[in-house]
Ligand code: FJE
């Protein structure tokens with residue numbers, strides 16, 4: 534008899550088989566004896582299995598993780614990063630009322646994601662007349678308004694006035710103080726993204742400044758089915774002219790179905806993705822696709838990979854910034870480092886001082 538056959542016999546005489554055989558009445562040995570011998574065999578077999586399991590468990594951690602990594606990254610030589618960033622937090626931006634009758638989908642700035650240094654707030658706004666954001670102040674940070682659809686007019690207490698339309702961006706450094714209104718400039722729904730970027734303590738009281746880019750002047754690049762509008766920073770070898778006092782990159786990517794992207798993101802910067810349209814796979818090729826209105830916080834690393842495995846275009850913003858590492862004290866539209874500075878900001882706004890001189894006699898025509 535060959536050993537295989539012997540093993541097979543042994544195996545077949547284990548309790549579950551013998552009892553099954555007993556049940557169908559096909560046994561040749563007396564049942565009692567059969568059970569006794571098979572129980573002893575089963576116990577030996579179980580002991581052997583247990584020993585093997587313990588050995589296996591002990592061996593697992595001794596497999597060097599570097600080898601596991603390299604085997605998967607050799608298959609993924611398409612991921613050109615030493616340390617690819619993965620998604621560490623996913624948040625659906627739900628609609629909430631804001632301003633006067635307006636609605637925003639807030640992601641950064643809600644309590645689940647208080648702030649992501651240097652970012653303080655990200656709102657996807659959707660506003661129709663007569664709703665909007667009438668006269669209000671800002672101090673200590675920058676607001677970046679990027680129009681997705683429609684038009685918005687802003688007007689400030691220093692006489693600055695302008696309208697941004699689909700694809701335009703307004704990069705406003707509030708510094709020591711701005712009072713302005715932001716209102717819809719056309720009929721229908723006006724949509725866009727507003728991002729608040731903190732300023733470092735040394736920059737919080739600088740003179741206010743505006744950088745406005747019309748859609749036609751925003752740098753673009755295209756590669757392998759991926760189009761990017763470069764609002765700040767550099768992608769595909771093309772740089773934006775926007776000056777970011779707090780070092781920031783801000784990209785608007787549109788990916789055709791079936792395309793993939795590998796975008797470097799400076800190591801040490803905090804980074805997130807906000808999905809505008811469609812759905813995509815972010816970070817790891819095997820992860821589940823994520824759909825519009827989700828904010829994805831990225832973990833540490835040197836770049837982000839994205840795959841559009843769907844049948845429709847995927848559009849998302851990729852934003853990253855160098856963390857300031859300073860205390861943040863926020864009271865509505867005033868963002869400073871200490872409570873005393875917030876108190877000061879409220880007094881300055883109330884009494885019209887330190888940058889808010891024109892706040893008292895001004896009101897927008899909107
Ligand atoms: C606001 C302070 C503000 N989200 N999204 C307090 F600055 C604002 C505000 C906005 C805003 C404006 C635009 Cl255009 C887009 C936004 C907040 O102006 F609503 C409150 N309550």
Ligand code: FE
Pocket residue numbers: 666669671676713715
């Ligand atoms: Fe504002």
